[in-house]
Amino acid sequence: MGFEVHRQGDITVLDVEGQLIVGNRQELKQKVLEELNDGERKFLIDFDRTGYIDSSGLGVLVSLSKKIREQGGELRLANLNEDLRTLFELTKLDTLFQISSSRDEALASF
């Protein structure tokens, strides 16, 4: 369980492995904020290897989205499995985020 940060051109890509939950959400937040403070503005969080996001994890995504937007940046999400998509739909967060079905589609959307 963890987070990997890659650079794809001017886009910062974060892979979430395992889960994004109350126990590790701060780690993701810190990684994104560090990149934001370093001047990065385009972020993609890829959930291809993510099994579960809890409400705290959803909350961190909302918080990061606001902070990135305040700095003039953009946040995209990709590869939500069926369960995760259901969570976003139930909470109506699918209306708040731009969600792509693949990494390539998300990268091309910036």
Add this chain to the structure above:
Amino acid sequence: MQSRHVLELPNDLGAIERSVEYLLERCRDAGFDEDRLRFNLRVGVAEALANAMLYGNARDPRKRVRLEAWCGADLVRIRVTDEGSGFDPGSLPDPTLPQNRTRSYGRGVFLIRQLMDRVEFNEQGNSVEMLLLAEPEESRREYSS
């Protein structure tokens, strides 16, 4: 085969995932539907435990959370109780309203209510009992006392 399980947990967020996995395995042994275990039960139990530790027990490491579960092939009943003073579950705002969607908190109880078939809080508000049916009810009933 029905089974009953009682776990007395430390107020430690790291205990949530271990407890959820343990409970899923016991309910799997009881023959409960895999899809509803993997998603509905996981979300319901994980959110209830996180609420108990973060808000009910206010992160106090001296306090504990009690997790009780009855696992059967047709239904699973879960009770999560903390040592806090409780809260009014009726006072929670709807996180899906446009003005609340950008809040970074307030979705835990909402998800429990959405994904479990019945949800009942005790009068004090420090204990929640949740019922998950193998066959979801057509019209979900929610009540709080």
